[in-house]
Amino acid sequence: xxxxxxxxxxxxxxxxxxxxxxxxxxxxxxxxxxxxxxxxxxxxxxxxxxxxxxxxxxxxxxxxxxxxxxxxxxxxxxxxxxxxxxxxxxxxxxxxxxxxxxxxxxxxxxxxxxxxxxxxxxxxxxxxxxxxxxxxxxxxxxxxxxxxxxxxxxxxxxxxxxx
Amino acid sequence: xxxxxxxxxxxxxxxxxxxxxxxxxxxxxxxxxxxxxxxxxxxxxxxxxxxxxxxxxxxxxxxxxxxxxxxxxxxxxxxxxxxxxxxxxxxxxxxxxxxxxxxxxxxxxxxxxxxxxxxxxxxxxxxxxxxxxxxxxxxxxxxxxxxxxxxxxxxxxxxxxxx
DNA sequence: ATGGCTGCAAAGTGTTTGCAGCGAT
DNA sequence: ATCGCTGCAAACACTTTGCAGCCAT
Numbered sequence: 563x564x565x566x567x568x569x570x571x572x573x574x575x576x577x578x579x580x581x582x583x584x585x586x587x588x589x590x591x592x593x594x595x596x597x598x599x600x601x602x603x604x605x606x607x608x609x610x611x612x613x614x615x616x617x618x619x620x621x622x623x624x625x626x627x628x629x630x631x632x633x634x635x636x637x638x639x640x641x642x643x644x645x646x647x648x649x650x651x652x653x654x655x656x657x658x659x660x661x662x663x664x665x666x667x668x669x670x671x672x673x674x675x676x677x678x679x680x681x682x683x684x685x686x687x688x689x690x691x692x693x694x695x696x697x698x699x700x701x702x703x704x705x706x707x708x709x710x711x712x713x714x715x716x717x718x719x720x721x722x723x724x725x
Numbered sequence: 726x727x728x729x730x731x732x733x734x735x736x737x738x739x740x741x742x743x744x745x746x747x748x749x750x751x752x753x754x755x756x757x758x759x760x761x762x763x764x765x766x767x768x769x770x771x772x773x774x775x776x777x778x779x780x781x782x783x784x785x786x787x788x789x790x791x792x793x794x795x796x797x798x799x800x801x802x803x804x805x806x807x808x809x810x811x812x813x814x815x816x817x818x819x820x821x822x823x824x825x826x827x828x829x830x831x832x833x834x835x836x837x838x839x840x841x842x843x844x845x846x847x848x849x850x851x852x853x854x855x856x857x858x859x860x861x862x863x864x865x866x867x868x869x870x871x872x873x874x875x876x877x878x879x880x881x882x883x884x885x886x887x888x
Numbered sequence: 889a890t891g892g893c894t895g896c897a898a899a900g901t902g903t904t905t906g907c908a909g910c911g912a913t
Numbered sequence: 914a915t916c917g918c919t920g921c922a923a924a925c926a927c928t929t930t931g932c933a934g935c936c937a938t
Contacts, residue, residue, distance in 0.1 A: 695873040710858040
């Protein structure tokens with residue numbers, strides 16, 4: 563059973579939601595899915611499909627990139643993963659927060675992503691939409707800048723280059 | 726000379742900026758560029774490269790899609806056009822507003838794009854960035870919803886389907 | 889006549905899909 | 914024994930690039 567995973571503490575709800583989704587849709591629990599989800603949760607930050615694939619292969623698992631994409635899409639269908647596109651072309655994926663929407667601060671130097679919520683901004687967005695006669699459904703707010711802490715920023719950048 | 730265009734009133738500054746850029750970079754003023762810019766300015770809303778190409782061909786001009794892309798990239802290098810990506814995959818282009826940044830309201834039904842500025846939101850963004858120790862450089866805010874005026878929304882949708 | 893520009897086709901991205909065989913139920 | 918799942922390669926959609934000839938300067 564997928565329920566007997568040993569990794570990714572704190573994400574029991576995620577595994578349970580996945581189990582439920584698979585069961586309801588008569589889908590199967592495979593080794594590949596288990597591994598992909600495990601790695602995804604352990605990284606637990608905004609990863610793209612190829613990065614995830616690379617890390618999984620790096621530990622000796624022979625899983626195809628297509629399967630990574632298929633699994634991420636399945637997790638999105640299950641509503642427990644969300645897709646974002648910060649820099650053009652590449653999508654990154656994150657665990658969906660069950661308690662609502664958040665926006666992102668992205669460091670353009672080191673790639674650090676910080677999630678934040680700000681009710682004040684959201685309220686002003688609703689006002690703007692109303693002003694222009696639009697029924698606001700969703701929004702996307704990304705703030706781009708650079709880390710004030712240059713030391714840790716540089717470290718992250720180097721770590722990324724080294725792979 | 727490109728200066729002697731008869732179309733796109735109100736965009737003299739755009740043509741002048743383009744002339745200046747071409748001159749400074751020892752680039753040439755060609756028929757194709759003239760036509761592409763003319764169509765782009767006349768559409769004067771958020772178009773993607775293929776849509777622009779389609780409209781230009783529809784009026785009998787034999788210009789390649791690659792040239793459309795190359796010209797749009799040139800206009801971006803010149804700083805008078807900006808690229809946006811609302812719905813994934815496709816980039817849309819708009820005339821850069823010389824007087825600063827603006828954000829977008831997008832109708833997910835008819836594709837209508839409304840530009841707006843809101844200093845209050847921008848100020849709160851700066852506060853958020855500071856709070857998380859990020860030097861804010863730029864941001865991207867897109868509000869997605871549907872038109873309250875369903876009639877004109879439907880009209881735009883139908884017009885789009887008819888081509 | 890020089891050297892940038894064009895159209896075409898080919899190559900490049902990131903992502904999806906068809907298929908034959910594999911594996912979970 | 915089903916029937917979903919996987920890896921692979923091919924297909925996709927959007928964009929860029931190499932090339933031989935064209936055209937603005």
